[in-house]
Amino acid sequence: MEFASLPPIIEHVPAVVFRLSHKKDNWSTWFVTQNISMYGYTADEFMSKTKNWFDIVHPDDRVYVSKTVSDYEAHNINFFKLYYRLVKKNGDTIPITEYNTVNRDEDGNILCYDTVILSNSDNESNQQLIDNHYRQQIVLNDILMSLHDSDLDHALQIILDRTGAYLDTSRALLFKDSPDHKTCKVVYEWCNKDISSVMALDYSITYSTGMPEIYIALQTTGSLLVNFGEIPENCKEEFDAEGLIASAIFAIYLNGDHYGFVCFDDCVIERKWDEDTVRFLKNISNLISTVLVRQNAAEKQKAYEAVLNNMESYIFVNEQKLQRIIFANRAFRNAFDMDCIGKDPALYFSIDFKQKQEEKGKTTYPEFYSEKTGKWLSVSSEQMTWIDGNKVQLITAVDITERKMMELELIKAKERAEESDLLKSSFVANMSHEIRTPMNGIIGFSQLISKEIMSEKGNKYLNIINDNCNMLLKLIDDIIDISKIDSQQMKIALQPCDLNNFLDELYIFYDQILSKKNKVEFVMGEMPGHCANILTDPIRLRQILGNLIDNAIKFTDVGFIKVDCVISGDGLIHFTITDTGIGIPENKQKIIFDRFRQVEDDYIRNPSGTGLGLAISKSLVSLLGGTIDVVSTSGEGSAFHFSIKYLPVE
């Protein structure tokens, strides 16, 4: 436990005060009070190093003084007196008493001496004052020494014990306020011999009714001093109740808030509080506040530690400026280093924590693999105020190994799937060609046989074979196309095409087919007219139109099927195939462009078909630089519209 060094012992004393440090007999002056002039010297002489303290010690006393100082130092005695003769500037000698306090750092190294020089001929009251200070300093030192060895719970008891004994008062009590500051209760107590305990009574006192005068004093000036024989009228009842004849009461604060008060009560000694003792008691109450702040911080720290230690994530607190770990939770210590406190986090993380830390919110670092733990970690940091009030980084490293492994596995699986998909598609594309060849043989030969067979039944069967073969051929063609699209083998071959001729041929072909279906007419609607020589892939364009018109024929029993073709100024040709067929319900209009999707899985509605035609058409349209969609009303008909890009042939 560290305590700030207390004020130098003597501040208001009519004596010369030095603050000194030394290397052997070479003394330097940190400061000296102006009243050194009483011995004929000036403060400047000491500050400018023209003189030093040892110079004014009588030459015959120097060996004794030097030896005594080093003896005290060696035995860690921090308060001691020296008696020697001082040589005044005019050469006169004068016997003096020197009171010394040694100030040390936390490790016990001597920082400086506070030295008070008092002429032995000085009047008695000054002598008395110095003696008092000296004794008080010993009490404070005694308290501080015992605090170093004890835990915080005992610290407050020690303070009351030592101070009570020093004052030889009746009781020293520490009262703590209730959270609403309306009542208070004794939490620590020291009682002199034969004095009964107040704490044992264990009662709360209500400020407003039990001690109004004290309450007002604590809230306003922060203290109340009651001398023997001077008990204020409205305090008499309170004092009588406890047999008090004098008391000194001081407010105690915790982090700027009222904590309660400490009081030193006299039931025996007819005390009159002098200024010097009051100053000392104020120091004591400050010391109590310091211990309470520490106690509070220690409790908070324990709570923090308990929470953080229960977390599975690796958590540590980094002092950003110094890059050192000041706290690490159990998980972190177990996984990384049991002895990590004070070390640089760079030892464990390949992350630059020095980089800018967001004032608010999280800073997230790239995920990384930690060799030390064999785990993937996701690390983030947040700025926070640590228990000591300093701004620190709270760094959390979450184990994401499982997720990371799954991600890596997924990437591999996806790569494998893509690879096998590509292989499958090109296999199907190649195989389908092989299947097509014998199919063509079957169709060709069944047509030849039909000429040889004269029976009606035989011909009927052959027609069935022929129809089935054609269906199979269409299916194979569709599968070849889909596979080519998937394996990115479907290529567009641009060539000049006279659109008018192209459409004429389309008309001749379908008009002839529809003439057999006598209730449906094939109509050419708006046509491009002149100068329709364009660069496109006529085979794929014919395939798209074929798919759409074949569908229209399949689903139209009465009315017409119409083809419109319009060239727009933006380099697009628009085709619309309208029919008066059964139409497509609205909720199905999107899905029919997906593979194997039909409006209903209903053979009656869909006498033949694979559900691939529109999917292929959509891909081909897209390869030709356009889009396709449908407008349809169930029971009234459909209009498929698509566009393709074209280049005019000069």
Ligand code: ADP
């Ligand atoms: P299919 O080979 O089954 O015809 P498509 O992809 O060409 O496959 O068409 C998908 C589905 O869209 C069809 O099965 C049918 O239900 C519907 N469909 C396509 N065109 C029309 C149309 N002109 N009228 C009504 N329904 C249609």
